[in-house]
Amino acid sequence: MLSMTDPPDEAGEERTFTISELADTFQVTPRTIRFYEDQGLLSPRRDGLNRVYSHRDRARLTLICRGKRLGFSLAEIKDFLDLYDVDDRQIEQMRFALAHGRERMASLEVQLVDVQQTLSELRALESQIVEHLKAAGAAPDKSSKK
Numbered sequence: 001m002l003s004m005t006d007p008p009d010e011a012g013e014e015r016t017f018t019i020s021e022l023a024d025t026f027q028v029t030p031r032t033i034r035f036y037e038d039q040g041l042l043s044p045r046r047d048g049l050n051r052v053y054s055h056r057d058r059a060r061l062t063l064i065c066r067g068k069r070l071g072f073s074l075a076e077i078k079d080f081l082d083l084y085d086v087d088d089r090q091i092e093q094m095r096f097a098l099a100h101g102r103e104r105m106a107s108l109e110v111q112l113v114d115v116q117q118t119l120s121e122l123r124a125l126e127s128q129i130v131e132h133l134k135a136a137g138a139a140p141d142k143s144s145k146k
Helices: 019-026 030-038 054-067 075-086 091-135
Strands: 045-049 050-052
Touching: 019 030, 019 054, 030 054, 054 075, 075 091
Parallel strands: none
Antiparallel strands: 045 050
16 A cells, blocks of 8 residues: 655655656656646645655545546546545445446546547558559659659
8 A cells, every 4th residue: 555654764854855856756847747736736845945755645646647547537637536534445446446436447437449440540541542553653652653
């Protein structure tokens, strides 16, 4: 399981991160991180005008990036993250992830079939066009012309 807090270091303080450190680590822009904060996905504390991100924020950003990569909406990711605060054992969070993951897989399977069908049709069309060009004595590609 993913721990949302870091144990204190030798000095007894939790490791913190700047927005630039997180942006570099996750290959996103600081603007993206601020947007996630505006959406309620991250809650850094403030030190004057600076945002100070905890290990919990970093862990949440890991999950946000993974969720985005897997095609989940920010609303779905927020619902998932909010379940951390409800259940220490993460039972509901895991059920939520399982249900939404299965829905996403089913959706991707449909998309895959559609893409395979489109590719098949395009390959058939390509063959017909190449045959037509050859029958007309023309090279299929401009680069093949002499």
